[in-house]
Every structure is written in structure tokens, then in C-alpha cells.
Amino acid sequence: MAKLYIVATPIGNLGDFSPRAVETLKSVAYIACEDTRTSGKLLKHFGIDTPTFSFHQHNEHKKVGYVLQLLDSNQDIALISDAGMPGISDPGFLAIRAANQQNHQVIVIPGPDAATSALVASGLPCDRYVFEGFLPHKKGRQKRLKELAEEERTIVLYESPNRLVKLLGEIELYFGTDRLAAVARELTKTFEEIVRASVVDLKTEFEQRSSIKGEIVVVIAGLKYAE
Numbered sequence: 001m002a003k004l005y006i007v008a009t010p011i012g013n014l015g016d017f018s019p020r021a022v023e024t025l026k027s028v029a030y031i032a033c034e035d036t037r038t039s040g041k042l043l044k045h046f047g048i049d050t051p052t053f054s055f056h057q058h059n060e061h062k063k064v065g066y067v068l069q070l071l072d073s074n075q076d077i078a079l080i081s082d083a084g085m086p087g088i089s090d091p092g093f094l095a096i097r098a099a100n101q102q103n104h105q106v107i108v109i110p111g112p113d114a115a116t117s118a119l120v121a122s123g124l125p126c127d128r129y130v131f132e133g134f135l136p137h138k139k140g141r142q143k144r145l146k147e148l149a150e151e152e153r154t155i156v157l158y159e160s161p162n163r164l165v166k167l168l169g170e171i172e173l174y175f176g177t178d179r180l181a182a183v184a185r186e187l188t189k190t191f192e193e194i195v196r197a198s199v200v201d202l203k204t205e206f207e208q209r210s211s212i213k214g215e216i217v218v219v220i221a222g223l224k225y226a227e
Helices: 019-027 036-045 060-072 093-101 114-122 141-149 161-175 199-207
Strands: 003-007 030-033 052-054 077-080 105-109 129-134 154-159 180-185 193-198 216-220
Touching (some): 003 019, 003 060, 003 093, 019 105, 030 060, 036 052, 052 060, 060 077, 114 216, 129 141, 141 161, 154 161, 161 180
Parallel strands (some): 003 105, 030 052
Antiparallel strands (some): 180 216
16 A cells, blocks of 8 residues: 655754655655645755645645545655644645545654644643644634633644734633733744743733734643642
């Protein structure tokens, strides 16, 4: 049976790309990319000229069949996202599930991950945590926030820069002003920043900024945590 490789890519610093990942991408028949243009820059940097095709959230359902067709013809495929691990708030789950169901071997090439990097850097407990990714924008958002406010494990969320202040305001409302949290921004990049404070202080800090840039991870202490 052919192999489907799930390959983590750098979340910022190209030095985090493992030799095993480079070797794998050079050896497979095709690379499925979340964005072929974004991935093209990475592949060019590492001298990888393997053929690519798009595999993103808007065509994932349709492209799963194509991935299986290639695997069935005994061609190894690698799946990458724009940054981080495919399947973690990125396309990948459907292809992985389908490959497993058809008894193709799925091999993960581990690497950088924004969620666990921010979690460890936050200084909050990381022995038990819950990863929520992006919260719903509208339907179900308030209900989920109320549920998470009672969570005793550390909570990890993703958010876009332009919605960060709104999210911090919601956390202040549902979790309380004194709940400890951390905002991680631009992880592994030149302007990496991790701000750790109470939710109300974090909200004040980012409200005062004229602009907020970069990928954002928010880490929130569990309900009963106290330093």
C-alpha cells in the first residue's frame, strides 16, 4: 500500500524544518498543499521540486477522492498546510480518515506547532489542557465561552489579530477579570511576543495598540488555577 505523509511545516522560522521533512517531500510523488503559492516559496527554499496540487478547506471534500486515487495507484503523497501541522485548524482530517479507511499507511512527520509552543511558553500548567482552535464567530459562541469558563484545564485558542481585543473582552465577561492568560504572537519569528497577565490587563494592553499583527494564540488558566 502507498503511504500518506502528514508533514508539519515551519510556523515562522525556516530553521525549524526538519531534515526528515525535507527528505520526505523530495521522495513522494506529489505534495498536497493548502496554498500552492505559499508552499511554493518553502519548497523552493529547500530545493524541493516535487509536483504539487491544491488541497484546502474549500476543495477538501472533492480532492479526497483524488488523493485516494493516487494512493490506490501506489504513489506516495505528502500533505502540508501553510504552517504547522495539517489537521490542526487546517485541512487534513478528511484525507487522513479516508486513507485509514482504505488501509493506506498514514505517517506523521512531526514539527512546529503553534498551540503547544504557546502553551509551554505561557507559563501556565501544561500537563492537562484543552485545545479549542478558533471559536465559532456567531452561532454557539456564547454557549461555548460559558462552558469553557468552567473548564479546570488550561485552554488554548486561536484568534485572528483583528478579533483579539473582542475575544479578550468576552473572556473578561465570562471568565472574570482576574483570570490569568497569555497572548502569544508571531511565534518563532523575529518579533515574537508573549504577553502574560490577567485578562483585564491583557485587554487594556492590546486595546492601546494602534495595530496588532501576526498569528495569535491565546492561553487561559483553568478555573481553579492560582499562583
